[in-house]
Amino acid sequence: MRVLGVDPGLTRCGVGVVEGVAGRPLRMLGVGVVRTPADAELGDRLVAIERGIEAWLDEHRPEYVAVERVFSQHNVRTVMGTAQASAVAMLCAARRGLPVALHTPSEVKAAVTGNGRAEKDQVGAMVTRLLRLDAPPKPADAADALALAICHIWRAPAVNRLQQAHAAARASRIPVVRKVTR
Amino acid sequence: MRVLGVDPGLTRCGVGVVEGVAGRPLRMLGVGVVRTPADAELGDRLVAIERGIEAWLDEHRPEYVAVERVFSQHNVRTVMGTAQASAVAMLCAARRGLPVALHTPSEVKAAVTGNGRAEKDQVGAMVTRLLRLDAPPKPADAADALALAICHIWRAPAVNRLQQAHAAARASRIPVVRKVTR
Numbered sequence: 001m002r003v004l005g006v007d008p009g010l011t012r013c014g015v016g017v018v019e020g021v022a023g024r025p026l027r028m029l030g031v032g033v034v035r036t037p038a039d040a041e042l043g044d045r046l047v048a049i050e051r052g053i054e055a056w057l058d059e060h061r062p063e064y065v066a067v068e069r070v071f072s073q074h075n076v077r078t079v080m081g082t083a084q085a086s087a088v089a090m091l092c093a094a095r096r097g098l099p100v101a102l103h104t105p106s107e108v109k110a111a112v113t114g115n116g117r118a119e120k121d122q123v124g125a126m127v128t129r130l131l132r133l134d135a136p137p138k139p140a141d142a143a144d145a146l147a148l149a150i151c152h153i154w155r156a157p158a159v160n161r162l163q164q165a166h167a168a169a170r171a172s173r174i175p176v177v178r179k180v181t182r
Numbered sequence: 183m184r185v186l187g188v189d190p191g192l193t194r195c196g197v198g199v200v201e202g203v204a205g206r207p208l209r210m211l212g213v214g215v216v217r218t219p220a221d222a223e224l225g226d227r228l229v230a231i232e233r234g235i236e237a238w239l240d241e242h243r244p245e246y247v248a249v250e251r252v253f254s255q256h257n258v259r260t261v262m263g264t265a266q267a268s269a270v271a272m273l274c275a276a277r278r279g280l281p282v283a284l285h286t287p288s289e290v291k292a293a294v295t296g297n298g299r300a301e302k303d304q305v306g307a308m309v310t311r312l313l314r315l316d317a318p319p320k321p322a323d324a325a326d327a328l329a330l331a332i333c334h335i336w337r338a339p340a341v342n343r344l345q346q347a348h349a350a351a352r353a354s355r356i357p358v359v360r361k362v363t364r
Binding site: 085090091094102 | 267
């Protein structure tokens with residue numbers, strides 16, 4: 001199972017690809033960050049994120065995309081940008097018929113550290129250990145993207161198979177209703 | 183000046199195209215709603231919205247896209263979906279090099295009714311009058327999209343010209359920084 005994890009953000013969008021199955025050693029295929037300049041127009045930043053995510057999908061051909069679920073109780077100033085960046089990541093995946101899974105930050109922390117309230121450092125340390133890396137990936141967004149991918153591999157493989165079948169069936173018949181007058 | 187107004191939403195995304203210049207009678211070229219089923223996967227809903235917006239851009243070739251600015255103080259349950267739908271609309275516009283303008287609901291209401299706190303009915307009535315329609319467009323999302331387009335035509339034409347020049351200059355050099363380690 002090959003999973004692209006995405007920690008969405010307008011300024012730094014963490015991305016990481018992990019391959020493996022639950023109960024076996026995992027392998028990291030790539031990790032990085034898609035960055036967009038804070039002074040650019042919002043529309044252009046979204047286009048830059050789309051290009052970045054597309055490049056990662058092209059290069060690594062994941063079978064699943066796991067995106068952090070955005071909550072509105074977070075910092076009000078950044079949550080809108082995070083929601084918009086996550087929309088672009090979900091759009092890129094769904095356009096290819098890839099199943100998209102959303103995991104909350106606490107689900108991810110619980111999956112990789114056993115504690116849903118773990119600190120950033122602890123998540124980075126466990127990602128480093130689980131993927132047998134030499135050092136924790138930097139910045140934290142990159143480590144979080146890998147943690148998302150690991151979390152997805154470990155959570156509910158049966159649910160994944162079901163979701164993948166549904167996604168394939170739906171890919172050819174996404175409904176759009178338009179109404180034009182005049 | 184031809185403007186596509188977008189009132190973003192996952193279930194109903196209002197779209198309306200208006201042509202004209204400030205100080206002259208305006209003309210509606212089209213109005214409608216892009217709908218997605220509430221029980222579909224979020225990624226697929228975003229793909230359906232992308233297809234819908236693209237179809238409107240293809241058909242009407244607007245020079246500007248005006249999107250309602252989403253605030254997080256709105257209903258917390260719907261604001262995330264609204265932010266994600268607006269991201270798709272902005273992405274579609276920016277990908278074509280079209281300038282994207284964001285207007286707040288009160289700016290739109292003030293532009294078309296003179297009152298930033300006007301009711302939905304009043305906005306619908308003024309849109310009907312300004313565009314010389316037989317009846318207010320339904321649902322309200324469709325009327326709001328037309329109001330956004332009118333608001334954009336009437337607000338700051340000088341700012342538009344500047345923004346359009348910037349967008350054209352930027353379209354060819356959107357920066358994406360990627361970093362891959364392994």
